[in-house]
Amino acid sequence: MQNVSCPSCGAPVVFKSHASVMAVCEYCKTTVLKDADAVRDMGRMSDVLEDYSPLQIGTSGTYSGTGFTVIGRIQLRYEGGLWNEWHVLCDDGRTAWLSEASGQYTFTFEKDGGEALPSFEDLRPAQSHVLLGQQFFAADIRVADCIGGQGELPFRVGRGWQARVADFRGGKRFLTLDYSESERPKIYAGEAVELDQLKCQLLRDDDTVRDSAGKIRSKVEPLNCPSCGSSVRFVPGVTREIICPSCRAQVDTSARIAVVLDAGHRMAKAETTLELGAQAKIGNAAHEIIGVMKRRDDEGTVWTEYLMYHPRGGFTWLIETDEGWFRTKVLDDWPQWSGGGNAKLGAQNFSKLYDYTAEVVFAAGAFNWLVKAGDKVQVAEFKNGSNRLAAELTEHELTWSLSAPLPPDQIRAWFGTTVKAAKLPPKTSILKIAKYFVYGLLIFNFVPLLFSFGTTWRVLAFAAAAIYIPAWILSLMDREAS
Numbered sequence: 001m002q003n004v005s006c007p008s009c010g011a012p013v014v015f016k017s018h019a020s021v022m023a024v025c026e027y028c029k030t031t032v033l034k035d036a037d038a039v040r041d042m043g044r045m046s047d048v049l050e051d052y053s054p055l056q057i058g059t060s061g062t063y064s065g066t067g068f069t070v071i072g073r074i075q076l077r078y079e080g081g082l083w084n085e086w087h088v089l090c091d092d093g094r095t096a097w098l099s100e101a102s103g104q105y106t107f108t109f110e111k112d113g114g115e116a117l118p119s120f121e122d123l124r125p126a127q128s129h130v131l132l133g134q135q136f137f138a139a140d141i142r143v144a145d146c147i148g149g150q151g152e153l154p155f156r157v158g159r160g161w162q163a164r165v166a167d168f169r170g171g172k173r174f175l176t177l178d179y180s181e182s183e184r185p186k187i188y189a190g191e192a193v194e195l196d197q198l199k200c201q202l203l204r205d206d207d208t209v210r211d212s213a214g215k216i217r218s219k220v221e222p223l224n225c226p227s228c229g230s231s232v233r234f235v236p237g238v239t240r241e242i243i244c245p246s247c248r249a250q251v252d253t254s255a256r257i258a259v260v261l262d263a264g265h266r267m268a269k270a271e272t273t274l275e276l277g278a279q280a281k282i283g284n285a286a287h288e289i290i291g292v293m294k295r296r297d298d299e300g301t302v303w304t305e306y307l308m309y310h311p312r313g314g315f316t317w318l319i320e321t322d323e324g325w326f327r328t329k330v331l332d333d334w335p336q337w338s339g340g341g342n343a344k345l346g347a348q349n350f351s352k353l354y355d356y357t358a359e360v361v362f363a364a365g366a367f368n369w370l371v372k373a374g375d376k377v378q379v380a381e382f383k384n385g386s387n388r389l390a391a392e393l394t395e396h397e398l399t400w401s402l403s404a405p406l407p408p409d410q411i412r413a414w415f416g417t418t419v420k421a422a423k424l425p426p427k428t429s430i431l432k433i434a435k436y437f438v439y440g441l442l443i444f445n446f447v448p449l450l451f452s453f454g455t456t457w458r459v460l461a462f463a464a465a466a467i468y469i470p471a472w473i474l475s476l477m478d479r480e481a482s
């Protein structure tokens, strides 16, 4: 530990870690550079944007048996959002990074790597790379601006500093190549973590967050659309963007005052089985539909995706397609896939089903990333039994999700009366099956029908009735029961 006086205001500035080269004075925000036992004033650092992070300087916790304390932070912004890199000092003297992006966390340490590393310009999402002797897949590649800093940091950052970083995943393993300082990247390796597992102390509580950010984190709150004034529900600090269901203006909620991003590009209204704000009771927990999106593939097939939120469980997607309903989870634990026809998730093997482009044709409500009509992603879909695994690829990012089928009855049970019953498929499709049998019967008997219409017709009519009437009675009985 080293104590110095702020060259600008004289307040004490503490360097807890030997690895820190700069610190931001808590009082006057001057960047203090530790330089060969002298300190220099590097000018004012921009204040961090008040966000909803539960972490703060001074938060402590435990990672794989070692205690740590948060000593600094850089806040970064790219076109799709904002993230925090928290600089932590471990009890054994090592420093690490706890990265926080829309509620997802990773814990990484700087590593040495002797091998040849790819250049930033050559990286593409989904590429496979062997890094530190293990296989990884490029997850996202981005250039971001540092918009603010706090506390102690191991390198010099300031206004105009740009981060050029690529993230890689393999199973739960996580690795960042950081090209910000030079073409030869720094390597940070670790894994995806849950905040709960770090057993943190001195987290910001709901009241502190509300005092600084105006609202409580993670609680669905109403907000007046800055474009038309109607009430829209969103989750402060978690969903950064909303599309007003009334006027369909695109609104950014990440700043303290919601701002209209795009009021010109408005989508037509769409009818959906579940509406925005629909409440579900799953187990004993209340979930709410906060975002609705319709997407279309190359063949013109349209399906609906519902973003469901629960303060402790986070996000779940419900997907309604012609083939039925699915429940979908975005994966932190990545499958093995090298671009071929097979992907392996844990012990499960999935085989490629389709490749297609998915385009957003309608969106309303709140989302945890920037959504707009016309957004396109490349999808590779895989199958194992009735489970689906999907890779969604854009120019900058690859994400994986896992879907399991969900019976329509389950949707009814969860959402109760808020479901538009007429839009859900009937409980049993036995009538439909019977219809197809009858069509089949007619097609197979088309030639005999032509030659001896009289007798064939009578036999066929009887056969069709024998198939259709019991199915019809069964479906009536079923309708009565539901």
Ligand SMILES: [Zn+2]
Residues within 6 Å of the ligand: 006, 007, 008, 009, 010, 011, 025, 026, 027, 028, 029, 030
């Ligand atoms: Zn100062």
Ligand SMILES: [Zn+2]
Residues within 6 Å of the ligand: 225, 226, 227, 228, 229, 230, 244, 245, 246, 247, 248, 249
């Ligand atoms: Zn509006």
